Amino acid sequence: MKAAVCYGSGKPLVIENRPDPRPESGGVVIAVERCGICGSELHLNDGPVYDFPDGIVMGHEFSGRIVELGREVNGLRIGQRIAAFPAVGCGSCEACAAGNWILCPTALRIQGGYAEFAAIPAAAVIPLPEELTPADGALVEPLTVSLYGLRLAAIRPGDRILVLGAGTIALCAIYWARRLGAGRIVALSRSARRAELARLMGADAFVTSGDGDREAVVAALGGQADAAFECVGVPGMLGKAIEHTRLLGQVLSLGFCTSPDPLVPAAAGMKGITLQFPVGYSRQDFAYAARSMLGGHVDPKVMISKVVQLDEFPARFAHLLGPNSETKVQVSPQ
Numbered sequence: 381m382k383a384a385v386c387y388g389s390g391k392p393l394v395i396e397n398r399p400d401p402r403p404e405s406g407g408v409v410i411a412v413e414r415c416g417i418c419g420s421e422l423h424l425n426d427g428p429v430y431d432f433p434d435g436i437v438m439g440h441e442f443s444g445r446i447v448e449l450g451r452e453v454n455g456l457r458i459g460q461r462i463a464a465f466p467a468v469g470c471g472s473c474e475a476c477a478a479g480n481w482i483l484c485p486t487a488l489r490i491q492g493g494y495a496e497f498a499a500i501p502a503a504a505v506i507p508l509p510e511e512l513t514p515a516d517g518a519l520v521e522p523l524t525v526s527l528y529g530l531r532l533a534a535i536r537p538g539d540r541i542l543v544l545g546a547g548t549i550a551l552c553a554i555y556w557a558r559r560l561g562a563g564r565i566v567a568l569s570r571s572a573r574r575a576e577l578a579r580l581m582g583a584d585a586f587v588t589s590g591d592g593d594r595e596a597v598v599a600a601l602g603g604q605a606d607a608a609f610e611c612v613g614v615p616g617m618l619g620k621a622i623e624h625t626r627l628l629g630q631v632l633s634l635g636f637c638t639s640p641d642p643l644v645p646a647a648a649g650m651k652g653i654t655l656q657f658p659v660g661y662s663r664q665d666f667a668y669a670a671r672s673m674l675g676g677h678v679d680p681k682v683m684i685s686k687v688v689q690l691d692e693f694p695a696r697f698a699h700l701l702g703p704n705s706e707t708k709v710q711v712s713p714q
Contacts, residue, residue, distance in 0.1 A: 382713070383437045383495035384693050393494075393694035398437075401492075401499035403450040408502055410462060413514030414687075415493030416441035416522065417709045419547060422700055423613060423638050439493025439711070440466040443508065443517025453502045463517045465504045465666055466490045475660075482660030493518075494693060496713045506666050515687075516673060518710055519680050524669040526552035526611075528661035529634045530560055533607045538563035542597060542605035542624050543583070546574035548708045549634050550611035551581045551683055557609075558582025559676050566600045568593060568624070569612075573705060580678050589620070597624055609634055615641040618655075622648045630654040683708045 381400050384393045403409045418441050432438065443463045446456060456462075468488045469481030476484050492498035508517050526549055535541065541562045543553050546569040557565050558581070566585045567578040575586035585600035587593055598604060604626035610617045613635030621631045622643065631653055648655060673680055685707040688696045693711050700706060 381496040386432045386436050387434050403448050405450045405452045407450045408446050409448040409499045410444035411447045412442050412444040412713045414518035415439040415711045416518045437492045437495050441518050441521040442493030443514050461508045463506045463520045464490050468501050468503045479662035480660040520670045522548050523552050524661045524666045527556050529632050529658040530556040532658045537561040539606040540601040541565045542608040543567050545611035553609045554581040554583050564601045611635050613637040619643040628652045632656045
């Protein structure tokens with residue numbers, strides 16, 4: 381099979397021919413139909429906080445069809461369309477007890493979506509409704525990231541919501557805020573190129589960040605935010621989220637910043653702000669996102685800006701590490 385192989389953070393991806401995978405006794409092999417390029421992979425590829433081991437095939441936002449079953453697998457079938465849950469936990473730690481395998485310190489991380497085939501444990505299989513396309517299936521993971529953050533915030537009907545950023549996670553946060561009954565929703569981003577997309581996903585207004593953005597956000601929301609979702613992942617954004625949030629409001633960081641981000645604790649303390657860092661989600665969250673993603677006010681596939689073939693992927697990945705105008709790019713290995 382063809383696979384895009386990573387030989388360390390900051391190094392170019394390489395297309396190689398690798399042996400077709402075989403399933404473990406408790407696993408399956410899937411023909412990968414789509415895999416989304418995740419912003420976290422782009423951040424991690426920069427280092428130095430995390431690194432990818434030499435020779436890994438990355439890709440965790442993937443969907444496909446089962447082509448081979450391990451001998452101990454029950455309840456799944458050949459030809460079934462599935463999405464891959466990105467971790468399998470140990471089953472005995474606090475994170476696993478809470479249902480969040482992604483936070484399990486010894487979790488098996490499910491990768492391999494940037495290849496024609498992938499072998500994964502049956503425990504990582506999330507069956508998809510047959511009406512979902514491969515593109516839908518590869519969007520379930522980023523949708524679930526934001527769903528978990530919105531549920532953790534426990535927003536109430538009519539709450540004023542500010543979303544910092546306009547990338548995929550920000551757009552998904554807007555989508556779920558609208559689905560979960562928020563009042564006014566405002567997107568705040570330094571570039572207006574995704575303003576219309578933010579409105580399609582459910583934002584009432586789009587504000588370009590810069591001098592005077594505090595007054596503009598207050599005017600658009602009808603007051604300061606009850607909850608602000610930081611979805612940018614660069615230093616300075618947590619402080620900006622705190623600045624825009626009301627007394628006794630909450631700030632949630634979904635941006636997965638991998639660099640130190642200085643902020644003034646007193647600025648949050650004098651507002652009594654609750655600051656949370658949602659990472660991960662449960663299998664139930666993932667399955668819910670898959671079941672309900674086509675039942676909202678907009679088709680989430682509007683976020684897909686480009687689909688590339690596997691041979692084109694290394695060049696596209698390198699392009700995404702610099703300034704670009706893409707939103708969600710998916711890889712089609714088959």
